[in-house]
Amino acid sequence: MKEVKFSVQITVKDMFSFLIHHSYRGSSLIADAVVTFGAIGLLVAGFGKGDPVKTVALIFVAMLFTVVHPLQLYGKARKQVKNNEVFKKPLDYVLNDEGITLSQGEESQSITWGDVYQVKEYKSQILVYTGRVYAFIWPKSALAGCENEVRELFKKHLSEQVAGKSVK
Numbered sequence: 001m002k003e004v005k006f007s008v009q010i011t012v013k014d015m016f017s018f019l020i021h022h023s024y025r026g027s028s029l030i031a032d033a034v035v036t037f038g039a040i041g042l043l044v045a046g047f048g049k050g051d052p053v054k055t056v057a058l059i060f061v062a063m064l065f066t067v068v069h070p071l072q073l074y075g076k077a078r079k080q081v082k083n084n085e086v087f088k089k090p091l092d093y094v095l096n097d098e099g100i101t102l103s104q105g106e107e108s109q110s111i112t113w114g115d116v117y118q119v120k121e122y123k124s125q126i127l128v129y130t131g132r133v134y135a136f137i138w139p140k141s142a143l144a145g146c147e148n149e150v151r152e153l154f155k156k157h158l159s160e161q162v163a164g165k166s167v168k
Contacts (some may be wrong), residue, residue: 002097004149007090008142015077016085017125018137023073032065093136095153100128102136113157119164126150 024032034125039062060068086104094101099112111130118129126143128136143150151165154163 002149002153004095004146004153005093006138006142006146007092007140009090010081010087010137011079011139012074012078013140014125014137016074016080017122018127018135019073019077020070021120021122021127022133022135023069032069036062036065091140094151097153097157099157100136116158116162118162119154119158121164 011071025165039058042048043055043062048058062134089104092103093168094103099110099115101108101110115130117131120127120135122131124140126140128138130136138150140147
């Protein structure tokens, strides 16, 4: 039985990247873009010209999803990594034909491949969802040397629909 072992130390950057990917997807991304570009369009068209309150309100709305929300997500990521005991020590993963085992110190938890809801792969990380909002965050830097073996296990045990582009 082939095993792939690696350790992950979640950083604020890793958590922020996860939160950005999780927040800006699907219909919420479209709604955010419509509101942002709508506010910018109204500003350019001169709506509220001569009324500083309307102008400031439009500038705020235009910046809400492009500046304010990402800053809030960064603060949330920093708080989660700092305050959550799980992120203070490395998380050790073992992947094999049975599934995924996560351990930290004396604690250990295993899931089968059938428990994997979805895999999303981005430039700097692979997210293995076990539910709509719960995911293992695997920075690709932590997978150095075993990224292809991880993909092979995905390909072997997950459908293309679940594994997404990580099996292509």
